[in-house]
Amino acid sequence: MNRRFKSLAATLSSVLLTLFGLTVLTFLIGRVMPVDPVIAAVGDNAPEDVILRARTEMGLDQPIPVQFLHYVYQLAHGDFGMSVLTKNPVAQDIVRFFPATFELATAALLLAALVGIPLGVWAAVRQGSFTDQAIRVVCLAGHSVPVFMLSLISLLVFYSALDIAPGPGRQDIIYDGMIDTVTGILTIDTLIAGDFDAFRDALAHMAQPVIILAYFSMAYIARMTRAFMIDALKGEFVITARAKGLTLATVIWGHAFPTVAVQLVTVIALTYAGLLEGAVVTETVFSWPGIGQYLTVSLMNADMNPVIGTTLLIGLIYVGLNLIADILYRVLDPRVK
Amino acid sequence: MLVEINNLKIGFQSRTGLHQAVKGVSMTLGTEKLGIVGESGSGKSLTARALMKLLPKQTVIEADKLAFDGIDILAASEKQMRSIRGKRAGFILQDPKYSLNPVKTIGSQVAESWHTHKGGSRRQALEAAIMLLEQVKIRDPKKVAAAYPHEVSGGMGQRVMIAMMLAPDPELLIADEPTSALDATVQAEILRLIEELVSERGMGLLLISHDLPLVSHFCDRVAVMYAGHVVEELKASELLSAQHPYTRGLLNCMPSLIHPKERLPVLTRDPEWLK
Structure with missing residues (x-):
């Protein structure tokens, strides 16, 4: 019984670790990609102050660790953000x-x-x-x-x-x-x-x-x-x-x-x-x-x-x-x- | 006669030609205990497997006569062979670690053997299996029946193998080095068990072994094989005083506790032996 519990715990912890790695990786994809999500959202021709406001609204002016915590918080609530293309969550x-x-x-x-x-x-x-x-x-x-x-x-x-x-x-x-x-x-x-x-x-x-x-x-x-x-x-x-x-x-x-x-x-x-x-x-x-x-x-x-x-x-x-x-x-x- | 083998030849086809491994073996077996001894590669196992037609398809088998209870094995169909295998002749392999199915319970494997040849319901078969496990002196047969092969010891595994092969009440038991993979202390127990069951049931036994004293002790007759030939056949009790130089050579190679030797002698092979 004890051994079974242990192997179960080992499996679960490896699953959790993988999931954590997955969140880090996807978060990094979002930052590393040479695509500015703000421009993508408001368009190339938006005036400077709109871009700045959008950046603040999207939380992109925060330090990276804060952004990451915010990202994990959103994921935990099933929030993956909005799609610009379909206009749907x-x-x-x-x-x-x-x-x-x-x-x-x-x-x-x-x-x-x-x-x-x-x-x-x-x-x-x-x-x-x-x-x-x-x-x-x-x-x-x-x-x-x-x-x-x-x-x-x-x-x-x-x-x-x-x-x-x-x-x-x-x-x-x-x-x-x-x-x-x-x-x-x-x-x-x-x-x-x-x-x-x-x-x-x-x-x-x-x-x-x-x-x-x-x-x-x-x-x-x-x-x-x-x-x-x-x-x-x-x-x-x-x-x-x-x-x-x-x-x-x-x-x-x-x-x-x-x-x-x-x-x-x-x-x-x-x-x-x-x-x-x-x-x-x-x-x-x-x-x-x-x-x-x-x-x-x-x-x-x-x-x-x-x-x-x-x-x-x-x-x-x-x-x-x-x-x-x-x-x-x-x-x-x-x-x- | 239960088994009649006359001039049996077994060969393997390769790109360079036919390689003969067994080169004209003859022997007969009734309701008695026949031992086959000889070095590795002398053709003991091949001879036994040919008798059950268990060799790979590409093996070339020829014989003037290869018969089980008068049935011509070489001409027998797969279907005829299935009514011999298991049902009339059991076959015990060397190492239960590999010869038992690793993912099926012991009970189901013994029961399958019974069920295949005796019919009846699954439940009856399982009950019979537990009885059989008891007959091979397993103390807690119900518990062992529910266990998987990797959960039992080698000796216990070989008992299971014996129970499985005796389930359909065969007339002949072929045991291909049934104790080589076991601890020395367990070897004697397993052989005694085989001997007991074979005598009790009045079966024929073909025992293949490396162990000369053991064979001389347990069998009635012994055939000594060398390089695909039977070089000598004699009463088991006379084995230890055999005259053939090859048999003498084998006996000489055995280390003794009482008369320790500095170096064990190496066989000097004489081409004359093959004539």
Whole structure:
């Protein structure tokens, strides 16, 4: 009990330390960037006294440590400042944009894991065979062809030429504003509204970006699964399992696979974090109104508050997913206790 | 005859050609205890694994006869092999630290063995597993059944392995150096346990070992292997007074507490032994 408490305390303190580092880093980004937030807010042509007044109002005439404390105080109250571009509080913007990314990332991760893990296991079992080579080529292509290229080709072929896929965006324009936002996740909101046409439309719009993102992540998951499984299949306990007279499927999925589950959790958590931080390129190509697009547009317009806000969010996601992975280790591998 | 091996050859294909590791081994085994001794690399384990068809796919196995209870192993399908493995022939590996699945409880691993060949519900299987753990003289079988392999000692792990392999009541037990990874004091206990259970159940035992005195003590017959050949086969009781120069050489290499030697002799190998 005592040992468990200690390891919990160690995990929590490392999380807190990471969060502190994250606030310092984002604070510094705001100061180091060669962008004057005052000019960005009031414009280039504002008279001198307006600029001075704005500077005082924004607290930028204070010493740096005071500014930092003020920053932490604001963060603690969920205040990320205002976005110059959208004229909304950043927190509100994030609440609006994040669900779109969440929906895309989660669907892509599920697809990637459901295809990638079995493919990786299959390749490992048939190591060196034609199947293994074929899977390797498919994965290599998925990991090396740039996502924007796949996205553009996909749009060109399926939307423009064949016209079997919907164009960019999350939904057709006729459903715009028709669905009440409850969760922000369109597939769920349309179901809550009971509008199945809108639901189908949302799914159709997701198909291309989800498949392209999933292909990229699947390639990584399959490659790692293959490597882990090849190692596991060399274990003596696999011989034991076979000597017991178990079927090949039980030996693979019942004995070898559970031993690599822990390693896979890390891979999947990191893949998920990567997807959640906003597939910037994919979101841009598909005009997907997610966090990645929000970040890019803000960055290009020197709108620093959203940049810092989303950076913090992405950091939080990483820390959170690592924490979850840590907890899952303890559940999945009895040796970790 | 439970096991008949005639002129068994095992080789590995590599870029430079076929490398023979076992070069024509013959032996038979009934309801008795046969020991195989020999140096590392003499082909003991390969012979045993070939009998269960547990070698990697790229291994080249040939034999005039390789049979378990009259079933031709070389021609047997995976499905036929599964009805032999575990069910009719158990296989105990060297080190329980590696041969037990690290992320499954001991109880579930023993129960799986029982359940696979005897059917029944999961609950019955777990109860049977606890009974089996008791049979291999584990004091608190319920507690051990709930534990994971890394939580028990090597000796205890090997008892678990024995329980697991005896669960479906096989007719043959193959033990591939079952005590090499254990402490000296535990080794004797484990062997006594194996001997007891094998005699009680009237099973055949194939015991692979480096330990000559131990084999001479526990087995009925001994086959001495050298470089992929059986160079000598004799009654276990005669092992310590064996005549073959290789066996004599092995015996000479053993350090003795009573007559300590300044230096242990090194085997002088004679190509004649392979004829």
